[in-house]
Amino acid sequence: MKRRRLLAALGAGCAHCAAQAQGSTWLAPSRFSKPEPGSDEGGLWAMMDREETRLRRSPFVLRDAPLRDYLQDMACKLGGEHCADVRVYPVRTPFFNASMAPNGMMQIWSGLLLRVDNEAQLAAVVGHEIGHYMQRHTLERLRDVKARSAFGMFMGMFGVVGLVGQMASLAGAFGFSRDQEREADRIGLELMRKAGYDTREASKVWEHLRAEAAAAHEPAKSSPMFATHPPSDERSATLAQLAMADSGGFVGAAELSGRLAGLQQMMLEDELRRGQHGETLVLLDRLIARSPQRSDLLYFRGETRRQRATGDDTDRALQDFEQALQLGQEPAQLHRALGYLYQAREQPQRARQAFGRYVELAPEAADAALIKSFL
Structure with a gap:
């Protein structure tokens, strides 16, 4: 019932969303228990655990402990009690993207780090992915894809080698629904607000991406994010409207710049x-x-x-x-x-x-x- 009310609020227009944002009844779910190995969900979870083991060994993972600690701390600020279940991996891939698996594995790509102006903008993307995680969106997609005998291809989307081409070609079939994206956007803003970030920075992320997309011949082929998260005018405007009533918060331009200076x-x-x-x-x-x-x-x-x-x-x-x-x-x-x-x-x-x-x-x-x- 809470979820239906949340989706109704998301679809009722920007002005109504802005009003609801301050008095939202949405509450973060409690930590998820690891499912039984013999269950359907347990099998999916085990597959993601194996993917995470491969990721840890990947040469694409940035072996920069201060950066990883910085990103992990940010995820903990946003995720609250889910912090203990979230593991962040910075990955050297020059595209704007982040993803989070249902077992708590999060990837943040170097192309994203290069493109955000400050910590608040980065928190908007991280909070969005945690929103997907809290609402079990990725688990829903895994189940749906498994039912359509395309699970192997979907699992490849969590890797790095050959990912860009896969993401561009498979995004239409495996991407989150519009309602799921809106839900994650709104939850991400609420997580930002609770963590003390300036939520007005969130819409700027999509403004920047829209500008890059306008300069690209084929946006969906040049970046996975353009394929899976279309940088639409509506999305940027909605995020700006949701944050309109906020008066400020932590931006963290110097903090992010200092952490990335050597990279x-x-x-x-x-x-x-x-x-x-x-x-x-x-x-x-x-x-x-x-x-x-x-x-x-x-x-x-x-x-x-x-x-x-x-x-x-x-x-x-x-x-x-x-x-x-x-x-x-x-x-x-x-x-x-x-x-x-x-x-x-x-x-x-x-x-x-x-x-x-x-x-x-x-x-x-x-x-x-x-x-x-x-x-």
């Missing part, structure tokens, strides 16, 4: 290798607007433009590189990129100077011998 370079390199130049430029424009004095961000934007090389991209790439040089503390790779740019422009002297500077700054680089051959 962001790697995340940006992975993002560049993704080859989705339009989306990457939207992301980098936003990061640079937030931190205009960071020469490394200017390098990555310039390099993205140089690699795309359409229209006036190379001219604008050169502008980014020159601005980064003026700021100083530019990454060594900038000089290599300058060398390639000058080569393409048939300016051999400048190319040699740039390549020489790169080898000087990064003599042990894997491609140092190749670059020396250009000198």
Whole structure:
């Protein structure tokens, strides 16, 4: 009965949702007991336990204890008494996504960490996934898929290798229903509110993703999140409306930035290798607007433009590189990129100077011998 009332509130319109958010009767369920091994649910649970064992051994898991502790603490703030049953794994995959299995295994991908501006925005996504967990949505999907003889494919969606293509092609069949997504959104906001986060940050996550989706040729193929969580105007507006009555809360921009400081370079390199130049430029424009004095961000934007090389991209790439040089503390790779740019422009002297500077700054680089051959 409580669940039906909650779904009715979700479907009654944004203004009504905002009013209900402050006086909601929704209560988090108690911790789930591990099901009996011989039961249907116990069998599904055991399969997810095996998947978690594989995940722990995966080379994609980020072996960064402070980061994992930080994410685990956040999940505990949001999950309350369910904290003891939640295990968070940061995964090195350059796409915006998070998922949570019915046994408490949660993955947070590095592409998500790169794209959120602060801890509150990250908490909005984590709270959403915990909402799915608390309402047993994933368990419902597992049962449904098992009944349709597609369980093996669905289990693959919890892995990493080959996941992107699987998610894009299978999302339509295995994604949560619209009502389940709305329910998880609303519960996520309530969990944020109880944990002291600024719920007004939640809608911004989807605004950012909508901007990237607009720059993508085929959004569902370039990111699993676009396939399974369509970044619609309705969703962003609904989240903003639900948070309208809130006056503030913890944002945590400095906290998240400090925790990712040693990892962001790697995340940006992975993002560049993704080859989705339009989306990457939207992301980098936003990061640079937030931190205009960071020469490394200017390098990555310039390099993205140089690699795309359409229209006036190379001219604008050169502008980014020159601005980064003026700021100083530019990454060594900038000089290599300058060398390639000058080569393409048939300016051999400048190319040699740039390549020489790169080898000087990064003599042990894997491609140092190749670059020396250009000198």
